[in-house]
Amino acid sequence: MSAKRNPGGPSGVRNAHGLFCGDEGAVAMLFAACASLMVGAMCTAIDSIHYEMTQARMQMALDVATLSAGANLAHFDTTNSADLTAWKNDARSYYNINMPSGYMDLSMPDANFSAQVTGTPATGQNIQLSAKGSVPLLAPLIWAKNGSTTSNGSGSGGGNATPTPDTATVSASNSALRLPKSTLELVMVLDNSTSMNQKASSSDSTLKIDGLKAAAKNLVTNLFSQTTNDSYVALVPFTTMVNVGSVLPSTGTTWLRNDFTAYNSQGTNISAWRGCAVEPRDANKNMYPKAYAPKDNPGFTPWYWNVPPAGYTVQNYTTSYDSKGRVVSSCNVGTKTIVPGVPLVEQTNGSLTYCKGGGNTGNIYDWWGQPDAGGAFTPTKSYDQNYNYLTSSQKNGKTTYTQTLSGPCEIAAAQFLSKDSGTLTSSITAMQPNGNTLIPTGLLWGWRMLSSAWSQNTAGTANGFKSTDPTLPRPESTAGLQRVAIVLTDGENAFGSSTGLMAPPYFNGLSGVGTKALKAPTVQRTLNNTMLTDGDMTSIDDINAFQLGVCTAMKQDGVIIYAITFGTYGTDTDSQRAQATMQACASPGNYYHAPSSTTLNTIFQQIAGNLGVLRLTQ
Structure with a gap:
């Protein structure tokens, strides 16, 4: 009996032949074929999106890495293989930060990343970066996989068969040009203290001052x-x-108080201002880390090492000779003269130990604000208010005087902003080691050479910096202007001995004349977070704190600071703090240490290259 179809029930079970040969089977096969095409097309689209997103992210990461690596060139000497390798590693690190490992399943071996640089910092440098990796594909899972082939021929079944790739190559490249800056105001603030007359290290063949001169001239x-x-x-x-005597007018009507009277001694004008000024203080004797302006009140005062309240006192002593030039008597009281309005004490031909009899005690010196000198005076020397002295020599009853300029202000003169390389080179050549070190003093005057308040256009010709261009320093808002200070020292802040003929803590351009106080109410100490309202010039930590106050104010004013320590530094606390202070003084990433003159020259060249413009060219 044949089976009958139940119109109201399910169909009977079909065998395989019926499934493939019936209408329903044909539909199923067609659906399966279309579904494969749809899935394959979807995977191809996903692969395309995957590739585009990965390539765009790779290019973005490479662009950032190129700009960052270009700026980072300032800290490397790429002619040195070790520095070049370190720079390349940094470039890869910049890339990795913006292209995380495994992003979109990207695989990129280290060998597929390249960073190259050509040229020199002074003339321009070309930076080239490239990266290449691979991403897995989904489409081959549908179209062909694991040895499946695709035809390269024109026919459907012929041609040269090649494996269908499972991955796609993703690559990116670019280049940048780094050129020297063309709009620049740069001031070099350079330590000229006595220690610069030493070698940077035992293996260095030149004195530090000579190495500094060479590096500055090359810059x-x-x-x-x-x-x-x-x-x-x-x-x-x-x-x-x-x-600053050669760059600012001594007859300034507002920037410098000029109310002293010149006095001539032994045919030499020994009371003239020699070019150094005392930092302004307010009515409470407070100092501030400020560039100030020539019109500000309080203003600057001429620097003198001894300022008696009653004026300039001269006490002369005479010596009697016989007809053959032999001394008959000495330490004879001569004339005593008080010249009002002149901040000077001069002592001639006598000392406390040599000439202390005859009722002269107490009349030889008119000290103010510094310790008793004891027997330190040389009988044949007479000191002026700039701590220069006259030396006398006697022959046959005749006295000859020779002036020796050895005071703290007898240092190389500052040079205002110039584009005359010959003038600048001559000024650099004139530098000679002398005296102690107060870094904030140099920084403050360097800042003023970058402050438009000190231009003739703003301050007037009688008070602004001497220049044939009255717009210098240019207004801070000048488009494209870069204001830069390079500060270099070979040691730490050092005020000098607190005793002796001239006590440096009492008499220098930072603390003022006759006092060692360093009161700066807006400056905070880094060691204990207290304010510098009771600072002391005999405290190196207090001077360091004031230095950082100056550096912070300069950076807030838009000045870029490069700080360099030069020579051998010890492991003691003061040496370490000195380097830490210089590092904190610098703008981020702009601190360098030069252990030798050769290294110093390289650093100056790197800075020259860093004073530039970086732009992508591809």
Whole structure:
């Protein structure tokens, strides 16, 4: 009996032949074929999106890495293989930060990342970066996989068969050009203290001062070698003071109080101002880390090492000779003269131990604000208010005087902003080691050479910096202007001995004349977070705190600071703090240590290259 179809029930079970040959089977096969095409097309689309997203992220990461690596060139000497390798590693690190490992399943071996640089910092550098990796594909899982082939021929079944790739190659590349800056105001604030007359290390063949001169001259040469250059460079040699006598008018009507009277001794004008100024203080004797302006009140005062309240006292002593030039008597009381309005004490031909009899005690010196000198005076020397002295020699009853300029202000003069390489080179050559070190003094005057308040256009010709261009320093808002200070020292802040003929803590351009107080109510100490309202010039930590106050104010004013320590530093606490202070003084990433003159020259060249413009060219 044949089976009957139940119209109201399910169909009977079909065998395989019926499934494939019936209408329903044909539909199923067609659906399966279409579904495969749809899934394959979807996977191809996903692969395309995957590739585009990965390539875009790779290019973005490479662009950031190129710009970052270009800026980072300032900290490396790429002619040195070790530095070049370190720079390349940094470039890869910049890339990795913006292209995380495994992003979109990207695989990129280290060998597929390349970073190259050509050229020199002074003339321009080309930076080239490239990256290449692979991402897995989904489409081959549908179309062909594991040895499946695709035809390269024109026919459907012929041609050369090749494996269908399971991955796609993703690559990116770019280049950047790093050129020297063309709009620049740069001031070099350079330590000229006595220790610069030593070698940087036992293996160094040159004195530090000579190495510094060579590096500074090379920097000037490289900056001005650009034909499109519009840069100006200034020089501020410093010890405990800065000599600004040649760059600012001594007859200034507002910037410098000029109310002293000249006095001539032994045919030599020994009371003239020699170019150093005392930092302003308010009515409460407070100091501030400020560039100030020539019109500000309080203003600057001329620097003198001894300022008696009653004026300039001269006490002379005479010596009697016989007809053969032999001494008959000495320490004879001569004339005593008080010249009002002149801040000077002069002592001639006598000392406390040599001439202390005859009722002269107490009349030889008119000290103010410094310790008793005891027998320190040489009988044949007479000191002026700049701590220079006259030396007398006698022959046949005739006295001859020779003036010796050895005071703290007898240092190389500052040079205002100039684009004359010859003038700058001569100023650098004139630098000579002398005296102690107060870094903030140099920084303050370097800052003023970058402050438009000190231009003739703002302050007037009688009070602004001497220049044939009255717009210098240019207004801070000048488009494209870069204001930069390079500060270098070979040691730490050092005020000198607190005793002796001249006590440096009492008499320098920072603390003022006759006092060692360092009161700066807006400056905070880093060691205990107290304010510097009771600072002391005999405390190195207090001077360091004031230095950082100056650096912070300069950076807030838009000045970029490069800080360099030069020579051998010890492991003692003061040496470590000195380097830490210089590092904190610098703008981020701009601190360097030069253990030798050769390294110093390299650092100056790197800085020259860093004073530039970086832009992508591809």
